[in-house]
Amino acid sequence: MIRRAYLQSLEDDDHTILPGVVYVKGFLRNYAVYLGLDPSHVLSIYHREFPDHSQPVVAPAAIKPRGTSQLVTGGTIASALLVLVIAVFSVYVYRQVQAFRQAAPAASAAELIPTPTPIPATPTTIAVAAVSVASPTPLPPTATPIPAAAELTAKVSQDAWMQVLVDGRPAFEGVIKAGQTQTWTGSSDVYLWVGNAGGVNVVFNGKDLGTMGARGQIVKRDFKKA
Numbered sequence: 001m002i003r004r005a006y007l008q009s010l011e012d013d014d015h016t017i018l019p020g021v022v023y024v025k026g027f028l029r030n031y032a033v034y035l036g037l038d039p040s041h042v043l044s045i046y047h048r049e050f051p052d053h054s055q056p057v058v059a060p061a062a063i064k065p066r067g068t069s070q071l072v073t074g075g076t077i078a079s080a081l082l083v084l085v086i087a088v089f090s091v092y093v094y095r096q097v098q099a100f101r102q103a104a105p106a107a108s109a110a111e112l113i114p115t116p117t118p119i120p121a122t123p124t125t126i127a128v129a130a131v132s133v134a135s136p137t138p139l140p141p142t143a144t145p146i147p148a149a150a151e152l153t154a155k156v157s158q159d160a161w162m163q164v165l166v167d168g169r170p171a172f173e174g175v176i177k178a179g180q181t182q183t184w185t186g187s188s189d190v191y192l193w194v195g196n197a198g199g200v201n202v203v204f205n206g207k208d209l210g211t212m213g214a215r216g217q218i219v220k221r222d223f224k225k226a
Contacts, residue, residue: 030096030100033161149185149187151190152183155200155201156178156179159178162174162182162192188224190222196215197211197212198217200212202223205225
């Protein structure tokens with residue numbers, strides 16, 4: 001949800017068309033999370049390459065107008081401007097987060113609503129009186145065991161951003177560090193969205209499925225109970 005021109009400006013280290021330093025930091029943080037990078041590390045590189053040389057603002061001495069006891073000082077104006085800037089930035093960040101969440105593909109109703117698996121009826125054996133030679137009663141077919149749940153384990157070898165929906169409900173969203181392992185269990189399915197598929201190895205209901213894709217690849221997959 002960041003304009004293409006702004007992304008190109010960030011990649012080229014050309015900040016002349018960007019709204020301001022506050023927006024640059026916000027864009028870098030959101031861009032890093034989307035790419036599966038550490039936002040703190042990315043911002044530390046930005047501060048090192050583009051240090052803030054702005055001089056502190058010195059508030060002028062307050063002058064009391066004639067005939068009034070109300071004082072409007074430079075510090076008051078600066079504080080009001082600071083509050084206004086913080087409010088504007090907070091609204092911007094909130095809209096960015098909401099837009100990013102809405103960009104996540106909502107799983108279709110057919111994906112989120114579990115399809116009931118028909119359970120074979122238990123055959124009833126009816127005793128038949130033998131006339132001459134008793135015929136052997138055939139055994140009922142063995143029903144295929146149905147997994148009790150959908151269990152997904154993600155083993156992370158490289159830092160990766162993930163979003164997880166369990167039975168259609170949000171269960172996790174954030175960056176998982178290399179070397180960590182996370183497990184989610186649902187009654188019907190587990191939906192996984194990965195920002196670095198090459199760094200995530202998945203095991204579903206005890207079966208190792210390997211990595212979800214190539215390094216840096218964005219992969220979305222719904223793991224459903226058979």
